[in-house]
Amino acid sequence: MTRSEINARRLAIALGFAALLAAPLFFYPVFVMKVLCFALFAAAFNLLIGYTGLLSFGHAAFFGGAAYFTAHAVKEWGFSPELGIFVGVAGGAFLGLVMGFFAIRRQGIYFSMITLSLAQMFFFFCLQAEFTHGEDGIQSVPRGHLFGLIDLSDPLAMYYTVVAIFLIGVFMVWRFVHSPFGMILKSIRENELRATSLGYSVARYKLGAFVMSAALAGLAGATKALVFQFATLTDVSWQTSGEVILMTLLGGIGTMVGPVIGAGIVVMLGNYLATTGFPVTIITGVVFMVCVLLFRRGLIGELAASRFGRKFGLSRWL
Template sequence: MPDMTEVLHTTSKLPAERSATASRTYAAFLLVGLVLLIVAPLFFYPIFLMKLLCFALFACAFNLLLGYTGLLSFGHATFFGGAAYFTAHAVKEWGLSPELGVLLGVVGAAVLGLIMGFFAIRRQGIYFAMITLALSQMFFFFCLQAEFTQGEDGIQSVPRGYLFGLIDLSQSTNMYYFVLAVFLIGMVVIWRFINSPFGMILKSIRENEQRAVSLGYSVARYKLGAFVMSAALAGLAGGVKSLVFQFATLTDVAWQMSGEVILMTLLGGIGTLIGPIFGAGLVVTLQNYLATSQFPVTIVTGVVFMVCVLLFRRGLIGEFYASRLGRKLGFEHRR
């Protein structure tokens, strides 16, 4: 019979080896993904790619709140569209540079998140979701009536300008790599946030809020911090999006936009870092390639959503992580 000490030693090595394997595999996937994103403009239309990256960042920002804090917001279009309006107005009317315009949009979205979160976090569950929806609709009607948003026409012909006064963003290639850089910065911020002690506390609140309270944590403050961070990152996506398409309209702040980001997150996988990216890619691709076809986009998207809900309860990436291959590679620990 084998020595018990040797058996225990061998068993203890398995988690460490699996973790190391998972880290190497994850790093390889990320490296391949980065290379594909760098060369993607050679094979795909840059505007399509930039739209995908903006919505992927938007979905990841929303997932920061839903997947890691357990708060379902029906009002995230407020931050996405609000930042789009702030950036577009600042760049077009005030003549700010694109980086300052986007920064202003992020700050504006964070302020909106602070105000909305202050009221919303006082309730839980469906009441929290309804409060965010109500406040979002109030902001929608504000944008409809406000003078600087130009009502139903929106802010059009927004100049892209020169990044840091040097790089001409009117060229699609330059604009794409600027959007890619913003997307990567946003993803690094999200990764650092969820892997920090603050992120660990958010996960504990999601799993058992009462226990987090019993441990002495101020749950309301942590929820508000997560809400503001999610709003700021959603604003980052919205501000860049207004420069990509050179306009900001009521569509960006409508409740349908909040529904789209929820759909993207559910399709990709709640509580996974890269799941919302795949969900956003699926939805944006369907919208792009079905727009000129005879198939109604909303119906096709609804069918895809139904199939994923019935067959992929954890989302596409979530199911992969939970599969035998995902467990073998150690991805169930890389959420």
């Protein structure tokens, strides 16, 4: 990177961090927390599709499953918030290990359909399981005290906790992508046969990426359960899996910032159109068509590929 590119990157990070700190002054904190939870969910999904080339149609199983595990652990077992989140992340990683073990044996659309079918099986498990309370879900989940010190019933305390979790999650994705393991995942995405010929165990790397993506999606779902204090079947539905795909495509597959921007747009549309009586799905469908027709790389992807993006080397850090 040149000096100007490094300075531009540092300035962008500083502005983003300042915007997160000041957001409660201009927006409803719960709305921003919802955006951050889904942004982390989209970043986790992008780790799989954008950097490994695996399209999952069942990522809501990890997001919603972790929400159920965390809600149950905090409400029924009396776990503290940090332990409840740990249970959710561990549960999401375990689901990812089980589902990934079967899914990675196939490629392309067959891989995607296996993830969808397994996610639907988990959906019906959540519908019938006693601890999920069926269609009622787990409600009135206490937020508790983080590390026994921070009262998360305070909206600002909860908000800045979510900001910290979001930043940690995104940093983990960035670090994972820019590690030697991440470089191998990119090589698998570009040419799986060549990666195999070089001696890499492709199946093992795919499974590792699947579990990591599931764990981070679980982190987002566990945090969301504490923010809204409930976990429902909507969290594990195929519609939620479709939403995270839309978020990633809209922002830009294979970029760090794209899924975050896409999540913000989709959540904002759903939030502000919900009170108008106009079907939100129609608007999101139109947005998706426009994105596919005019912004094939997504909003951030097109920005990075533009003359402005090439001048400042945005593709290297967006």
